[in-house]
Amino acid sequence: MANVLPAIGWFMLSEADRDAAERFLSTLSSDGTRDELGFAPIHFAFADRFFPGTSVQHAQLRYVFFVAWTYQELLTKSAGENFDRDRLFEIERRYSTRLMRTVDQLENSGISGWRKYQANERPVVRASTIYWTALRSWQIAKPVVAIEGAPTEAQLQGLWPRLMMREDGDAQRTSTAILFDDLPQPPPDWVHKTKPLNFELRPEEAKYIRRKWRTAGDAGTRPLLSRLAEAGVTTESLWSSTVRGVATREEREWLKLAERAASVACIARAAYAAVVEAKRNADHGTDNAMHIEALPRLVAEHRRAALELDVEELREATDIDANLTNFVRAIIEWVSADGQLSSIRRKLEERERDLKNERAYLLNAKRREEWRKGVAAPLDYRWPVVREMIKRVRG
Secondary structure: OOOOOOOOOOOOOOHHHHHHHHHHHHHHOOOOOOOOOOOHHHHHHHHHOOOOOOOOOOOOOOOOHHHHHHHHHHHHHHHOOOOOOHHEEEEEHHHHHHHHOOOOOOOOOOOHHHHHHHHHHHHHHHHHHHHHHHHOOOOOEEOOOOOOOOOOHHHHHHOOOHOEEEEEEEEEEEEEEOEEEEOOOOOOOOOOOOOOOOOOOOHHHHHHHHHOOOOOHHHHOHHHHHHHHHHOOOOOOHHHHHHHHHOHHHHHHHHHHHHHHHHHHHHHHHHHHHHHHHHHHHOOOOOHHHHHHHHHHHHHHHHHHHOOOOHHHHHHHHOOOHHHHHHHHHHHHHHOOOOHHHHHHHHHHHHHHHHHHHHHOOOOOHHHOOOOOOOOOOOOHHHHHHHHHHHHHHO
């Protein structure tokens, strides 16, 4: 038998790439905060109900059109062929570098992957990956070939060779699939390589988004997102009377339940942060107290709302599993009993261990060295992002 050389190799990402990928995955799982205690199912359930198709990664609404125009351009050049990812990357690079020419400061500009483009590299997470959920949920992307409903980006790429079809068996007549529903045309200079490009929605684009939002809910119903946009509501708090004023009766009940669940999550996160901080102090002989001192204030601020939460009603509304349900109950019982931090520590450790195993910060001193976190906040259900979207379509 001939000797065969081993065929094992390694694919290495840089530290920056790993950090970028981890940040992206963590923000997809919750509200932009590391979700060590697993509140993401609650966050998703209410955020998707109120604001379908949105994500904490949606920093600039006009990317929805950039992504759609990119695929339309690809379709005109390569329908019927295998999907060309290199060509996709180059179009994304083209419009991204144009966007970069229009901002004074790239940091916090909302330009996806700008650090990679600046270094003449490809982003770890592409804009089309981030914004495709909006194209599907807002019924902008249309069903194609054998797919029922709007395809995922991966499905669309896999079906690319089948997007050019012969009509009536006539080899001389062909047609290509229509990928998007009545999409506004790109600006005349869309394929330009250097002309500046910006995030300002044209009037027809803003009107189109508002129309799509009206049927973005389950089974084509009108979600709270659309009601808030039509009323121009951009209040600081999702729990304001202005928001409730445009909500339906059913939505007001959901808002009440969501606010109470957000308060429970805030208290749990505050207690967790205080325990991690105490353990880090023991690890390194330090006396940091930001989270330890914040805990009593946050418990006092959110105590009433937390104690008013009907856990069974929450479970039915969000379909959370038994483990998260029991953990929510444990936090409420601890608040009700005015418990000491030490009396909830084991529950916090067990919860994180069940979710993260050996990567749990509370159980892994080496991982605690890298732990940094701001003071705990309630679940926000993407409202800060959605508020900016509404400003854009009203602008």
